[in-house]
Amino acid sequence: MIAGITVYLFLSTACPLSNRLQPEIARIQADYTPRGIRFAKGDAAAARKFGARVTPQVVVTGPNGRVVYRGRIDDRSPALGVYREPSKHDLRDALDALLAGGTVAVAETPAVGCAIQFDAPKQNATITFSKQIAPVLFRNCAGCHRANGTAPFALTTHADAAPRASAIAQVTRARLMPPWKAEPGAHAFRGAMRLTDAEIRLFEQWAKEGAPEGDPAATPPVPAFRDGWQLGEPDMVIRMPKPIRVSASSPDLYTCIVVPVNLPADRYVRAYEFRPGDKRVVHHAILFVDGLRAARKNGETYPCFGVPGFLPSAALGGWTPGFTATEYPPKTAVALRKGTDLVMQVHYHPAGTDTEDRSEVALYFTPDPPQRRMMEIALGSRNIDIAAGERRYLVRDRFELPVDVEVTGIIPHAHYICREMTGRATLPGGRRVELIRVRDWDFNWQRHYHYEKPFVLPAGTRLEMDFVYDNSAANPRNPSSPPKRVQWGPDSGDEMAGLHVQVIPVRNEDATELGQALWGKIMRGIRETRPAPPR
Numbered sequence: 001m002i003a004g005i006t007v008y009l010f011l012s013t014a015c016p017l018s019n020r021l022q023p024e025i026a027r028i029q030a031d032y033t034p035r036g037i038r039f040a041k042g043d044a045a046a047a048r049k050f051g052a053r054v055t056p057q058v059v060v061t062g063p064n065g066r067v068v069y070r071g072r073i074d075d076r077s078p079a080l081g082v083y084r085e086p087s088k089h090d091l092r093d094a095l096d097a098l099l100a101g102g103t104v105a106v107a108e109t110p111a112v113g114c115a116i117q118f119d120a121p122k123q124n125a126t127i128t129f130s131k132q133i134a135p136v137l138f139r140n141c142a143g144c145h146r147a148n149g150t151a152p153f154a155l156t157t158h159a160d161a162a163p164r165a166s167a168i169a170q171v172t173r174a175r176l177m178p179p180w181k182a183e184p185g186a187h188a189f190r191g192a193m194r195l196t197d198a199e200i201r202l203f204e205q206w207a208k209e210g211a212p213e214g215d216p217a218a219t220p221p222v223p224a225f226r227d228g229w230q231l232g233e234p235d236m237v238i239r240m241p242k243p244i245r246v247s248a249s250s251p252d253l254y255t256c257i258v259v260p261v262n263l264p265a266d267r268y269v270r271a272y273e274f275r276p277g278d279k280r281v282v283h284h285a286i287l288f289v290d291g292l293r294a295a296r297k298n299g300e301t302y303p304c305f306g307v308p309g310f311l312p313s314a315a316l317g318g319w320t321p322g323f324t325a326t327e328y329p330p331k332t333a334v335a336l337r338k339g340t341d342l343v344m345q346v347h348y349h350p351a352g353t354d355t356e357d358r359s360e361v362a363l364y365f366t367p368d369p370p371q372r373r374m375m376e377i378a379l380g381s382r383n384i385d386i387a388a389g390e391r392r393y394l395v396r397d398r399f400e401l402p403v404d405v406e407v408t409g410i411i412p413h414a415h416y417i418c419r420e421m422t423g424r425a426t427l428p429g430g431r432r433v434e435l436i437r438v439r440d441w442d443f444n445w446q447r448h449y450h451y452e453k454p455f456v457l458p459a460g461t462r463l464e465m466d467f468v469y470d471n472s473a474a475n476p477r478n479p480s481s482p483p484k485r486v487q488w489g490p491d492s493g494d495e496m497a498g499l500h501v502q503v504i505p506v507r508n509e510d511a512t513e514l515g516q517a518l519w520g521k522i523m524r525g526i527r528e529t530r531p532a533p534p535r
C-alpha cells in the first residue's frame, strides 16, 4: 500500500455536470479508499492553492504534497451540457499508475465544468446585485431558476447568485443560458429569451468585482410566479399510467410512453400544458396523437430516440424547461377521437440520484370544431451521408407554396452534429425573409418556436432550408470520438434534417391544394432518396 496520496474533489451541487458524475465519484471512492487513497473535499482555498478553476475537477497530490494530476475525472463531457459514454478514465488511470509505483502518464487534462467564484466583493464595485443584476436575473432567469422552477437551483436572491457569479458569466457569455437557440430575426418569437450584449457584460463585470450585494433595500421584488396549471382548471388531466424509473447512473433515456386518453366522445383541444413529474430529470418531451392506436404494439413504454416508432395522426406539441401552456391560434384546434392514445416521447437526463417520473398533460377543450386548418410543411432530407471528419456538410431543401398561407410557428430538428440552421422564404418578387436562424444548434435545447405575430406568405413563395453539419473531432457535441461516418436514421448516432413550418391556409378551401402539393413533395423525396454508395 502506498501512503500519502490525496484526491481533492472540487464539486458543486449547483453544477449539473458535477451531480451527473456523483455515482462515478462514489464508485471511485469505494474502489480506492481500501487501497489507501485519501479523498478530501476541495474548498475555495484549496482551489486557489492547486489551481482548480471549475467544478467538477480533481487534483491528486503525492506523498510530498506535490500535484501529480489535475483535471477531469473522465472524458464524458467534452463541453458543458454534452454527455457521452466516457472512453478515457483519467482519474482512475492516474491512481492505478501511482498505486503501481509509477508516474501519471497524463498529468494534466482539461476539466470542463462550472467556473468557481473566487473573488471577494471589492470595495469600489460599480455593479451590484440589488441595482443591476437582480433585474436581469428576474426578467431572464428566474422563470426557471426559482423555488419549484425547472432549473436545478434558484437565482432569486443574492445568496443564490453570488457563489455562482463566475458560472453565470461563463454560461451567458457562451449563450448556453438562457437556453434559447434562435437568433433574433425578421419575425419575433413568442417568449423569446435572449440577453443583450450589455447584459452579458454586466454579469462579467459583477463576477470580476466579487459579486457584491449593494443595498438590499434597493433590490426589486421577486416577480410572482404561478405554480399551478397556467390556464386554470383543465378539462382533463392525463397522466403516465406508470412511473418511469431513471437511475442515477443510467445514460440519457429516450422513452415513448403510451397513454390511453379514455375520452367519452370526440373532443377538440384548444390548449395543453405538460407538467414533468420530476423536473430534475425530464429534459424535453414531444406529445403525439395516436388516433389509430398503433404505438401500443411496441409496448406500454419503449425506447425511441429520433422518431416515435409509429405514424402519428397529429402532434399536440412539445415541452422544454421554461415552456408553460400552449394555446393554439384562434379558430383552430387539434381533434382527439374517442379511442385515441397519446404518446409522450420523453428525453430523460439523469440527475445524480435514483428517481421516478410520472408526468402529466392538462387538456383544455373547446366545443367549436376548427374553422381554420393548421398544417405543417416539412422541409428536410433523408439524403444524409457525412464522412468522418467532414466539417461543413450541407443539407438543403426547397418547397414552393401553391397557395397563400399564414405562418404561425416553426420547429427545427436535427441530432447532435448539426451546427447551423437557416430557414428562409423568398417571395415572388425576390425579397427574402428569414424564418429562423440558429448558429449553435444544441439537440438538448430543441423547441417549438411560435411567432409573436403570425404573418402571411403569398403563393409562389419559395421556402428554403440550409442545415450545416460538423462531423469532425473539433465539434464538442459529436457523440463519437473519434468521429464516425454518419447517415440518415432515427438513432442518436444517426442524423436527421427537418424544418417544420406551421401554417394556416389563408383560404380554407386551399387546404386540399396545399395537401396535394405536400404529398407530391413526399413522393419526389422518396424517388430521390438513393441508397448511399458504400465507402
Ligand code: HEC
Pocket: 014, 015, 016, 017, 080, 081, 114, 137, 140, 141, 142, 143, 144, 145, 150, 151, 152, 164, 167, 168, 171, 172, 176, 177, 178, 179, 193, 195, 321, 322, 323, 349
Ligand atoms: C428555460 C429555463 C431556463 C432559463 C430561462 C434559464 N435557465 Fe439556467 N438552467 C436551466 C436548466 C434546466 C439547467 C440545468 C441544465 C442541465 O441539467 O444540464 C440550467 C443550468 C444553469 C447553470 C449551470 C451550468 C449549466 O449550464 O449546466 C447556470 C450557471 C445557469 N443555468 C444560469 C442561468 C442564467 C444566468 C440564466 C438567465 C440569464 C438562466 N440560467 C436562464 C434552465 C433555465
